[in-house]
Amino acid sequence: MSKTKLNNNVTGVKVIQRAARIGAEVANIKISGDLSEETIGAINDALLEHKVVFFRDQSHLDDADHERFALRFGRLVAHPTMAVTKGTTSMIELDSARGGSRADFWHTDVTFVDAYPKIAVLRGVVIPPFGGDTVWSNTAAAYLWLPKPLQRLADELWAVHSNAYDYTVMGNASQADRQHFDEIYTRTVYETEHPVVRVHPETGERTLVLGDLVRRFVGISKYDGQKLFDLFQSHITAPENTVRWNWKQGDVVMWDNRATQHYAVNDYGDQHRVVRRAVIDGEVPVSVEGRHSVTRIKVTKQAQAS
Template sequence: MSEAALIDRIIPCSDVVKRAARIGAEIRNIKLSGDLPSHTIAAINSLLLVHKVIFFRDQDHLDDAEQERFGIRLGKLVPHPTIDSIEGTTSIIEFDSARGGSRADVWHADGTFIAAYPKISVLRAIVIPPFGGDTVWSNTTAAYLDLPLPLQRLADELWAVHTNGFEYAGKARVREIDKKHFDEVFTRTIFETEHPIVRVLPETGERALVLGDVVQRFVDIGKRDGQKLFELFQSHITAPENTVRWTWQAGDLAIWDNRATQHYAVNDYGDQHRVVRRATIDGDVPVSVDGRSSVTRLKVTKQPPMEAT
């Protein structure tokens, strides 16, 4: 029996509703929990490899503990490198629009400023405004396939430096509380990591572009040329045909393959309240087409400011 047929026996095709041609599917009639049978978890993992991001409505029964109990079935939970997890949890961080650092309105994959950045992210909607606040995901494997062959060959050879100390103020609509969070929390330890801009996914052999707005520069390429290359490759990633947009409802849960996607939280809900909570699953170090691995070149913890005497 084929893998597709096995998945269909566990999660019927009628319960898998594609949301866009190249990325995204809604999975219906499943109540997520840490107690799901192993074959159901395997089917969810397989669907994730195919669709890159999968959505589940009506998961209001989940709390922080159960979100992590489910998440650990997908792999090892890992905390954020600089943001503290919610008390009593291993990896969950909260994005509350009333606080700083909550509006991730830049194209990115989670945590690419470290070498072994998360493999999977699991995001749960707590409070959703009546309008706005959607999230958009892009398929970075489809973007690679869209490149003409000469550009694929070029991309295969390029490396880029990712850092959490990126030019935040120039890339986002920054409130003062967001700038304070960026300066004091998100960048309390500065990382710089060299990644190939094309990584090979071990399960499928697919090639995925590794970029996003935390890229600081290309290795061995000047700033002006590097910026043009970044815009060229990033434009393929964010092309509308490679994206899916999800309109949240409270109780929704999204799971995405963080190695094969980027995402953007649309900042179009003004002062309305929006709260989501994310758990992350540990990833492996990316490997380039020629077999080299990513490496963190810089890790510097800021010294706290001296108190006035």
């Protein structure tokens, strides 16, 4: 991949860093599926460097244009359990008016499967007049800044991720949220073992693979595992490892799902919020020892009932 800088490649385009360890805004660009290979390569380079990149004023995009742009970065993939938007390959809609669409917990998308998405592209369709920000954290920086003994410990750990997780992590989950997760999100239950530290396939960085989809650590008691989880998560979500984005309608955000966690702030009350997300297929994570993640359980509720 070339290291062409966007601001040297496209007249008027600027990359504005938003925080020291994560996040950059790419300004003065109209994103589309027709951008040159050089520009797409430069956007990917910015993504690998900053982990999440923001684009303002992209209201020209519809679902088809959104997916055409995302497709330039790899193969689009549907969500394992949620229905895609009609007429699209991978688009899911997160609508605050429907249950289960306020993802106000720290997570990396779809880590309950082995090859979870490598990149997500999220578009603001309906944005409330206040609140509704999203916060991202850099899990590569979190690992890098761990004390060396904790790095060595993390290198050896494996964790089980599942979509059938404890509702208490959702904060004030409504009955609609619970019903949505019961009927839609967990209609097929997955459990996958991931290394707590994966080696990024493009940058070679070590990144922490945790978040609130973790159910337990392999070979460690629940009590001790919770202490370890809280310890490592506190480093991942430390303010200096994060960037916060104040959405406007038409914004597009891309993030490297292999090197980040994110949290949708649920502070907009009854205001309406709709975002749509396309994702690019990812690789099965590899540990520092060369072992691959593996899905251990995949069971549909119909199969369970029968």
